[in-house]
Amino acid sequence: MSRTLDVSAERSAIAEAIISSAADLIQSGGELSVVAAFCETLCQASEHILLAWTWFGHPDSLLVFPQVYAGVAHNFAKDLKVVRTPLTEQGPAFSVLRGQQIKSFVIEADSPFPPWREAATVYGIVNSLAVPLSSPDGKEVGLFVVYTGTPHYFEDMDVGLFKALGKLFSSVMSSSAEVKTLKTTVFTDSLTGAMNRHAMPGIERRMERQSDNDPTSFVMLIDIDHFKHVNDTYGHAVGDVVLQKTAQLMRNTLRKDDDLIRWGGEEFVVCLAHTSREKAMIVAEKLRVAVEANREPLSVTISVGVAAVMPHRPLTESIMEADRAVYLAKHSGRNCIRNDLDTQQVPKQD
Numbered sequence: 639m640s641r642t643l644d645v646s647a648e649r650s651a652i653a654e655a656i657i658s659s660a661a662d663l664i665q666s667g668g669e670l671s672v673v674a675a676f677c678e679t680l681c682q683a684s685e686h687i688l689l690a691w692t693w694f695g696h697p698d699s700l701l702v703f704p705q706v707y708a709g710v711a712h713n714f715a716k717d718l719k720v721v722r723t724p725l726t727e728q729g730p731a732f733s734v735l736r737g738q739q740i741k742s743f744v745i746e747a748d749s750p751f752p753p754w755r756e757a758a759t760v761y762g763i764v765n766s767l768a769v770p771l772s773s774p775d776g777k778e779v780g781l782f783v784v785y786t787g788t789p790h791y792f793e794d795m796d797v798g799l800f801k802a803l804g805k806l807f808s809s810v811m812s813s814s815a816e817v818k819t820l821k822t823t824v825f826t827d828s829l830t831g832a833m834n835r836h837a838m839p840g841i842e843r844r845m846e847r848q849s850d851n852d853p854t855s856f857v858m859l860i861d862i863d864h865f866k867h868v869n870d871t872y873g874h875a876v877g878d879v880v881l882q883k884t885a886q887l888m889r890n891t892l893r894k895d896d897d898l899i900r901w902g903g904e905e906f907v908v909c910l911a912h913t914s915r916e917k918a919m920i921v922a923e924k925l926r927v928a929v930e931a932n933r934e935p936l937s938v939t940i941s942v943g944v945a946a947v948m949p950h951r952p953l954t955e956s957i958m959e960a961d962r963a964v965y966l967a968k969h970s971g972r973n974c975i976r977n978d979l980d981t982q983q984v985p986k987q988d
């Protein structure tokens with residue numbers, strides 16, 4: 639897999655490709671994705687670079703994953719999720735986000751991080767380097783991660799070149815409206831316009847409670863009743879319109895700061911930060927009534943489960959608790975609301 643590296647030829651090939659593509663991007667008026675084009679250009683310019691990907695988000699994010707990627711090893715990027723753990727904190731992505739010095743990492747078939755074992759054995763990747771990206775106001779951060787199949791590639795090439803590329807990349811992007819679009823696309827469910835699960839780490843931070851003294855927050859799981867029947871009777875396309883309409887009704891009923899997430903098929907999650915139990919139940923009832931009153935394109939109802947966010951408990955556990963409450967609501971005849979206090983009365987379903 640190892641190819642001979644001619645350092646100066648490699649440097650000028652990359653520099654030339656980047657400069658000409660930057661010119662194209664400016665001329666294109668931002669119609670193409672700046673980020674994707676940049677990664678693509680880099681991977682085409684070098685046979686040593688097997689994959690390049692980028693991520694944008696909050697510096698404290700608990701999850702980093704390739705949002706756009708290019709290169710022959712693109713399938714590796716497709717499923718990669720780097721969750722913040724004591725192990726990954728030491729890896730390239732999170733150490734760069736913490737402001738540590740940029741250095742390359744060796745990827746081996748017996749690496750402690752399972753995705754790296756796959757990278758090494760399936761894609762012949764041996765080294766990776768992560769470079770930080772930032773907006774001029776420092777609020778947004780990003781990562782630009784490059785993988786190679788050539789040992790010592792980043793040492794031989796000099797990390798400075800990739801740092802400089804990161805800077806160029808940051809400034810090209812910071813003036814690009816496409817970054818906004820990209821972020822919206824990444825965190826938005828394309829069918830309903832609600833957020834998708836990728837938005838959860840940011841939401842979880844807002845909902846976090848350090849102790850019982852912190853303000854309470856609640857989550858709701860909402861499941862459209864007999865949705866399979868809607869699809870089976872009226873067709874999948876009508877089912878899709880029902881999903882869109884239901885999401886729209888709920889969005890219009892919620893406050894601006896409440897989060898609506900499409901959790902899966904016909905399930906939605908609503909996150910109510912800094913809300914009392916009483917208010918959360920009122921909101922749930924408002925949602926139920928709004929959906930029940932709607933007739934377009936047809937009548938559906940929802941079952942709602944409400945659960946408290948607990949200090950030091952992952953949000954997903956509260957959502958599971960809300961799911962148990964939905965289960966109870968379904969068994970209580972649907973089109974109703976149950977909460978985590980109700981489920982404590984019945985044996986847990988695993």
Ligand SMILES: Nc1nc2c(ncn2[C@@H]2O[C@H](COP(=O)(O)OP(=O)(O)OP(=O)(O)O)[C@@H](O)[C@H]2O)c(=O)[nH]1
Pocket residue numbers: 829861862863864865866867869873874875876877878881902903904968972
């Ligand atoms: N139209 C459409 N249907 C979807 C989508 N995602 C999931 N579904 C359908 O949602 C239905 C969910 O059905 P079930 O989980 O059996 O539940 P249900 O019929 O709503 O019944 P209860 O939840 O018990 O009231 C399935 O038929 C899925 O195919 C989607 O994006 N569009």
